[in-house]
Amino acid sequence: MLEPGVLTLAATPIGNPLDASVRLMRALEQADLIAAEDTRRLARLVGALEVETTGRILSYHEHNEAERTSVLLDALAAGDRVLIVTDAGMPVVSDPGFRAVRAAADAGVRVTVIPGPSAVLTALAASGIAPDRFTFEGFPPRREGRRTSALEPLAAEQRTMVFFESPRRTAATLASMAEAFGPQRPAALARELTKTYEEIVRGTLGELAERARETEVLGEVVIVVSGAEPVAASAEDLVEQVLARVAEGERLKDVTKDVAKAHDGTSASELYDLALSRKR
Numbered sequence: 001m002l003e004p005g006v007l008t009l010a011a012t013p014i015g016n017p018l019d020a021s022v023r024l025m026r027a028l029e030q031a032d033l034i035a036a037e038d039t040r041r042l043a044r045l046v047g048a049l050e051v052e053t054t055g056r057i058l059s060y061h062e063h064n065e066a067e068r069t070s071v072l073l074d075a076l077a078a079g080d081r082v083l084i085v086t087d088a089g090m091p092v093v094s095d096p097g098f099r100a101v102r103a104a105a106d107a108g109v110r111v112t113v114i115p116g117p118s119a120v121l122t123a124l125a126a127s128g129i130a131p132d133r134f135t136f137e138g139f140p141p142r143r144e145g146r147r148t149s150a151l152e153p154l155a156a157e158q159r160t161m162v163f164f165e166s167p168r169r170t171a172a173t174l175a176s177m178a179e180a181f182g183p184q185r186p187a188a189l190a191r192e193l194t195k196t197y198e199e200i201v202r203g204t205l206g207e208l209a210e211r212a213r214e215t216e217v218l219g220e221v222v223i224v225v226s227g228a229e230p231v232a233a234s235a236e237d238l239v240e241q242v243l244a245r246v247a248e249g250e251r252l253k254d255v256t257k258d259v260a261k262a263h264d265g266t267s268a269s270e271l272y273d274l275a276l277s278r279k280r
Helices: 022-030 039-049 065-077 098-106 119-127 144-154 170-181 205-214 235-247 252-262 268-279
Strands: 007-010 033-036 056-059 082-085 111-114 134-138 160-165 186-191 199-204 221-225
Touching: 007 022, 007 098, 022 039, 022 082, 022 111, 033 039, 033 065, 039 056, 056 065, 065 082, 065 098, 098 111, 119 160, 119 186, 119 199, 119 221, 144 170, 160 170, 170 186, 170 205, 170 221, 186 205, 199 205, 235 252, 235 268, 252 268
Parallel strands: 007 082, 007 111, 033 056, 033 082, 134 160
Antiparallel strands: 160 221, 186 199, 186 221
């Protein structure tokens, strides 16, 4: 049940309305004010769920978020039950809502979340790419130069990376990824998740980029990219680190064991002999 004076963020279905939670349905019925990214999309969702809203509905998107956040704060101060929903998935995550959360937190207003569908987790789970450690990178920059500059620093990222992309820019983005990360990097392209024409294509970035060039990409897109393989540091790379610690008073034998343990594939004895020869 929604509480008066509490800001509630609610995840909405990313495709299939049957994924809506019971809590979301009740929140839509109980809210005094619903801030919706697209009021028409909200109307379709409410119709599909066969729920009735009685509260005021306010358009709340990236172009008016700054000015309308004060409206939400005033409603909360008056004790209204305020609900934020976006077109699909969780508010704040590549969607409106962050300004409201920050403003509410600064004002001492409680913020709570109704969890639910997530395109990030759905694509990650179905990708076939290691999900144990991952980073969400959102939408890459639209312009090629800025996109390249944003992707290049991620080439050494060892965690799985998840991106959102527009179908119109998917081919260009995959080409940029193949150039930045290498065409052989494993990846998966997921589109229309939970919808009738859901599709998940797995392969290398080079293969996915070529496919996107030849076949029109339709629907909402999530790209999952495998992290970089760890590169074992050589004794030559680590010897200066060893010598610096020895210079601070640590025993050479202890330091070489410690450093070798922290870098898989590095030989403690080789590191010890190299450091000893450097000291001489």
